[in-house]
Amino acid sequence: MNQPSAFDPLPDHAPAARHGVHGERRVDGSLAAEHGPGEPAGHLPNSELALVWERVRRSLQERIRPEQFHTWFKQAELRSIGDGADTTVTIAVQNNFTSFFIKTYYMEQLADALRDALGGPRPVDLLVDAGLSRGEGLENDRALESAPLDGQPAPLPAPHGAQNGSFGGSLHGSLEGGDGRADALRPQADLFRTQDPVGRGAGGGLHGEGAQHGGAQHGGAQHGGAQQSGAQQAGAGHGASSRGLVDRSMLEREALERDSIGRDAQKRPRDTFGDPALEQPRGRLLSASDVGLNPTYRFENFVVGPCNRFAHAASVGVSEGPGQTYNPLFLHGNVGLGKTHLIQSLCHSILVRDPGTRILYLSCESFVNHFVDALDKGDLQRFRNKYRNVDVLVVDDIHLLANKERTQEEFFHTFNTLYNAGKQIVLSSDSPPKDIPTLQNRLVSRFKWGLVTEIETPCYETRRAILKRKSREKGNELPDDVASDLAEAITANIRELEGAVTRLLGYAALSNQPVTVALARECLRDLFEHATSQPNIDDVLRVVTSHFQIRLVDLQSRKRTHAIAFARQVGMYLARKLTRLSLQEIGGHFGGRDHSTVLYAVERIKEGMQKDAEILETVRRVESALAAR
Numbered sequence: 085m086n087q088p089s090a091f092d093p094l095p096d097h098a099p100a101a102r103h104g105v106h107g108e109r110r111v112d113g114s115l116a117a118e119h120g121p122g123e124p125a126g127h128l129p130n131s132e133l134a135l136v137w138e139r140v141r142r143s144l145q146e147r148i149r150p151e152q153f154h155t156w157f158k159q160a161e162l163r164s165i166g167d168g169a170d171t172t173v174t175i176a177v178q179n180n181f182t183s184f185f186i187k188t189y190y191m192e193q194l195a196d197a198l199r200d201a202l203g204g205p206r207p208v209d210l211l212v213d214a215g216l217s218r219g220e221g222l223e224n225d226r227a228l229e230s231a232p233l234d235g236q237p238a239p240l241p242a243p244h245g246a247q248n249g250s251f252g253g254s255l256h257g258s259l260e261g262g263d264g265r266a267d268a269l270r271p272q273a274d275l276f277r278t279q280d281p282v283g284r285g286a287g288g289g290l291h292g293e294g295a296q297h298g299g300a301q302h303g304g305a306q307h308g309g310a311q312q313s314g315a316q317q318a319g320a321g322h323g324a325s326s327r328g329l330v331d332r333s334m335l336e337r338e339a340l341e342r343d344s345i346g347r348d349a350q351k352r353p354r355d356t357f358g359d360p361a362l363e364q365p366r367g368r369l370l371s372a373s374d375v376g377l378n379p380t381y382r383f384e385n386f387v388v389g390p391c392n393r394f395a396h397a398a399s400v401g402v403s404e405g406p407g408q409t410y411n412p413l414f415l416h417g418n419v420g421l422g423k424t425h426l427i428q429s430l431c432h433s434i435l436v437r438d439p440g441t442r443i444l445y446l447s448c449e450s451f452v453n454h455f456v457d458a459l460d461k462g463d464l465q466r467f468r469n470k471y472r473n474v475d476v477l478v479v480d481d482i483h484l485l486a487n488k489e490r491t492q493e494e495f496f497h498t499f500n501t502l503y504n505a506g507k508q509i510v511l512s513s514d515s516p517p518k519d520i521p522t523l524q525n526r527l528v529s530r531f532k533w534g535l536v537t538e539i540e541t542p543c544y545e546t547r548r549a550i551l552k553r554k555s556r557e558k559g560n561e562l563p564d565d566v567a568s569d570l571a572e573a574i575t576a577n578i579r580e581l582e583g584a585v586t587r588l589l590g591y592a593a594l595s596n597q598p599v600t601v602a603l604a605r606e607c608l609r610d611l612f613e614h615a616t617s618q619p620n621i622d623d624v625l626r627v628v629t630s631h632f633q634i635r636l637v638d639l640q641s642r643k644r645t646h647a648i649a650f651a652r653q654v655g656m657y658l659a660r661k662l663t664r665l666s667l668q669e670i671g672g673h674f675g676g677r678d679h680s681t682v683l684y685a686v687e688r689i690k691e692g693m694q695k696d697a698e699i700l701e702t703v704r705r706v707e708s709a710l711a712a713r
């Protein structure tokens with residue numbers, strides 16, 4: 085691969101710039117560029133910025149997952165590069181929240197990508213340009229997406245304004261790096277508020293330009309904010325022009341439907357359609373809901389750590405403006421990690437702000453059963469009234485839609501109706517949308533319109549904080565050494581942590597003994613025994629270095645030779661598979677890498693195992709060595 089030399093701001097394959105369309109090369113290798121009107125001297129002109137940015141984007145796409153790129157960088161633009169080797173590179177992003185997130189989680193990858201593109205490190209500055217979220221930016225998208233894959237430059241971007249305004253996408257993997265204090269999230273939650281006022285209903289038609297892009301324009305004017313142009317995003321994100329056309333005509337129909345629903349809703353905003361199930365006691369869920377809210381499932385009782393920081397912030401953001409921030413909110417994760425707690429906190433919070441909000445909270449199973457009943461009784465109208473006349477629809481365990489064709493179809497229409505009316509949809513699942521078997525593509529893409537976020541297994545510090553909190557709530561806070569001991573032993577899920585606290589405190593009370601490490605080990609013997617049979621991260625590091633015959637310092641270094649990089653990726657994969665450590669914790673054990681690097685490694689190995697028998701065999705051997713340790 086061609087590596088640009090130091091101070092070379094342009095890739096070798098950027099002929100226009102290199103051959104002096106805009107400037108000539110000085111002795112020190114920097115460009116003496118010709119500048120267009122309004123372009124500051126001492127900075128690259130806009131046309132060359134586009135080429136450099138294109139290269140940065142390609143490099144970023146190799147470093148982070150597509151959803152992450154889509155969510156955080158797709159709308160960004162390179163605004164200026166100073167002419168000197170150590171001058172600041174300025175990048176514009178669409179809102180404060182994106183700026184915050186990139187600064188907190190992606191600076192390393194961004195700096196690496198800039199270094200690749202510019203041939204040397206540069207300081208980076210992020211500025212916020214709300215115009216990007218309205219679709220006034222994104223000039224490079226089309227160029228990038230139509231670019232050939234051989235690294236040749238794409239045609240220069242189309243003129244300003246012919247682009248989408250999507251923001252949303254999905255974010256897999258929790259976003260890590262916090263200190264675990266709940267109140268530390270407050271500023272983040274505030275940042276979820278959109279910068280633009282929500283202009284729902286103002287010019288909500290469908291505009292044509294997005295269709296060129298493989299999708300239909302749906303967001304900017306209609307919802308006014310940065311977050312709501314999912315149809316465009318779906319089309320662009322999947323890149324299939326045929327699907328884009330289908331989405332477009334369908335969305336046109338939906339727009340008409342939305343308008344009529346909007347008018348109906350104004351006429352009878354709180355109608356129960358004669359159905360007692362649709363009655364709504366103030367400050368409570370609709371009576372048709374499956375559950376009552378657990379009074380303790382509130383944000384203030386939720387311990388925030390790296391594993392759930394983003395899901396928590398997103399839930400707070402949604403509760404502050406249902407239908408206005410992330411829609412749908414899609415939370416996924418293994419059992420007992422706090423999805424229900426977060427969703428119920430969100431409902432509590434909405435109802436405290438506006439007790440008249442109509443929230444229908446159901447399990448997916450109920451949705452399926454009600455639908456089948458309605459079909460049986462020929463009573464679909466009543467069914468639809470029930471599901472489509474709410475302000476917030478929460479569906480738990482949406483993965484249970486798998487293999488249910490007709491119900492998926494119905495849910496699709498329910499989703500569209502609510503979404504188009506600006507109503508909030510909140511979904512929980514044990515897996516991300518794309519992994520739900522047989523889920524129709526159009527549902528997968530809709531579920532990704534808002535925010536998809538995972539709640540991960542909690543790290544040690546979070547587990548410890550939860551143990552302290554839960555025991556305090558039960559009136560007998562665990563001593564520090566007991567909490568530490570338990571947090572090390574119990575790594576599965578939070579329900580198990582809670583169970584351990586209940587057992588231990590009960591045992592101590594019944595036997596009239598103080599809570600000590602010895603008592604905990606006696607009372608929770610089964611949990612401690614299980615813990616010692618699991619390989620831990622030290623086992624993984626030891627077995628991997630021994631199998632690949634490399635030193636631990638190399639495994640944890642920045643070296644990228646194939647042998648070391650491969651061993652590192654196998655190590656990360658096995659650590660993810662066999663230990664309960666979070667992505668961030670695993671990254672920490674492999675030389676301080678961040679969660680997205682670990683996620684990337686895990687996926688590379690998974691993919692390799694599917695495609696390459698040799699990789700499969702190697703991973704199996706290392707895994708057997710770990711089992712036999």
Ligand SMILES: Nc1ncnc2c1ncn2[C@@H]1O[C@H](COP(=O)(O)OP(=O)(O)OP(=O)(O)O)[C@@H](O)[C@H]1O
Nearest residue numbers: 385386387388418419420421422423424425578579
């Ligand atoms: N971060 C947290 N802070 C405090 N308590 C938590 C946290 N996460 C989970 N819990 C507690 O753990 C228990 C299990 O959580 P919850 O029921 O929300 O999990 P879930 O992900 O919905 O599981 P399932 O998929 O089985 O429904 C609850 O009692 C909840 O209060």
